[in-house]
Amino acid sequence: MEKGHYRSDDESDTELVLKKFKTEFPLCPYLDTINRQVLDFDFEKLCSISLSRINVYACLVCGKYFQGRGTNTYAYTHSIAESHHVFLNLHTLKFYCLPDNYEIVDSSLDDIKYVLNPTFTEEQIQQLNTSDKMSRAIDGSLYYPGIVGLNNIKANDYCNVILQGLSHVTPIRNFFLREENYVKVKRPPGDSSFLLVQRFGELMRKLWNPRNFKTHVSPHEMLQAVVLWSHKRFQFTTQGDPIDFLSWFLNALHRALNGTKKVNSSIINKTFLGSMRIHTRKIPPVDLEEKEKHRLLQLSEYAVSVSESPFLYLTCDLPPPPLFKDEILENIIPQVSLTSILEKFNNQTEKEYKTYKDNFLKRFEITELPPYLIIYIKRFTKNTFFTEKNRTIVNFPIKSIDFGEYLSKEAKTRYKNTTYDLIANIIHDGEPEKGTYRMHILHKPTGQWFEMQDLHVTEILPQMITLSEAYIQIYELKT
Structure with a gap:
């Protein structure tokens, strides 16, 4: 029998265990002082005074982070000074009462633990695309898991739209919601890029958390990782370009997951990697005589060369806007259909590319279609002095877009289905380098479209989506 726990004649084993439990984990009289409204676990887990990451505790009364638990530590001093x-x-997920320094074990605190570290079972993940159940935040507002706002710290809306878009790509989401899918990935000694994967996984779990305290999430820790591993190329204090961020981010995740050039080497390649064939021919200088041109065309360097090239997204070019506008046409914004800008990949349309000394004509045809297709509509052209924006509206159907006509002949025989549905649409508003980004996202269980701009989330009619200046689109292959 343990010291201090003597059994009386009429005491059962269960009662004895309870008695021991109450002695080791006394009931805390301060649980009603916890303020869930101020709890925000989206920020970096470091002490608000010493900025140390070691042994950090969150005060559940005011929400601030402090280091240590022993006498004279910042958390201990805060508990006495403020009566919190x-x-x-934040690391062990254990609760303590200070300054008395005893552990609190109480099931009523499980919701706080879950907000800090949400976890998903396989069954829960399978239901995400079918469950139309709404969740309720602490303030009573309702939200759909996955359709929550992202905080704009200063100028990170260009990152937010990409993170939101990727969180609705089913294979990417399902992979990152379960930490065991990537926790065993081994990186070389001294390489810390895997933290980028962990941060993205944490953000994904918070976005899809059905028990959030708030209807928005702050991507603060995720963006800190982005600033660090992009060597400050992408900041959240200055506006950037989402396509640059998307390209870097997908490649960085792919490398951190030990991905290679093979299609099945990482979840990124499995989801987005396609392949195209490029036919290139060099064209002689324009100012040459016909005879000289003809002679050059016989040389091997002017023959057509064929190369295979993988892609994570397709770049589509807009027709140049009219140079001169009359009074009537001044207010008319030019329009173009998505199929006409996709003709670049039909293996017939030739596009001219100039280098500093040579000119080339290229034809493109797609040889592999990925399960999720990203289309980038090139709106900005940069010259020596400034950046210009092409405001041409692209008309596109939201459902059943057939990409089969852009496949090479032999590739067509391999695909039973080549139609795609739109699931995400990123838009740029305003002037180049100064404007803002927002997005439209499809909530699959309800079929409802939502417009998301940082913290603002509103329902939108599908017919309104095509009226915007689309910039990046994500399409899902119909199965």
Whole structure:
């Protein structure tokens, strides 16, 4: 029998265990001082005074982070000075009462633990695309998991739209919601890029958390990782370009997951990697005589060369806007259909590319279609002095777009289905380098489209989506 726990004649084993439990984990009289409204676990887990990441505790009364638990530590001093007594260790997820320094074990605190570290079972993940159940935040507002706003710290809307878009690509989402899918990936000694994968996984779980305290999430930790591993190329204090961020981010995740050039080497390649064939021919200088041109065309360097090239997204070019506008046409914005800008990939349309000394004509045809197709509509052209924006509206159907006509002949025989549905549409508003980004996203269980701009989330009619200046689109292959 343990010291201090003597059994009386009429005491059962269960009662004895309860008695021991109450002695080791006394009931805390301060649990009603916890303020769930101020709890925000989206920020970096570091002490608000010493900026140390070691042994950090969150005060559950005011929401601030402090280091340590022993006498004279910042958390201990805060508990005495402010009479805030309940703390959570952000690493071990254990609760403590300070300054008395005893552990609190109470099932009523499980919701706080889940907000800090949401977890998903395989069954829960399978239901995400079919469950239309709404969740309720602490303030009573309703939200759909996955359709939550992202905080704009200063100028990170260009990152937010990409992170939101990727969170609705089913294979990417399902992979990152379960930490065991990537926790065993081994990186070389001294390489810390895997933290980018962990941060993205944490953000994904918070976006899809059905028990969030708030209807928005702050991507603060995720963006800190982006700034660090992009060597400050992408900041959240200055506006950037979503396509640059998307390209870098997908490649960085792919490398951190030990991905190679093979299609099945990472979840990124499995989801987005396609392949195209490029036919290139060099064209002689324009100012040459016909005879000289003819002679050059006989040389091997002017023959057509064929190369295979993988792609994570397709770049579509807009027709140049009219140079001169009359009074009537001044207010008319030019329009073009998506099929006409996709003709670049039909293996017939030739596009001219100039280098500093040579000119080339290229034809493109797609040889492999990925399960999710990203289309980038090139709206900005940069010259020596400034950046110009092409405001041409692209008309596109939201459902059943057939990409089969852009496949090479032999590739067509391999695909039973080549039609895609739109699931995400990123838009640029305003002037180049100064404008803002927003997006439209499809909520699959309800079939409802939502417009998301940082913290603002509103329902939108599908017919309104095509009226915007689309910039990046994500399409899903119909199965």
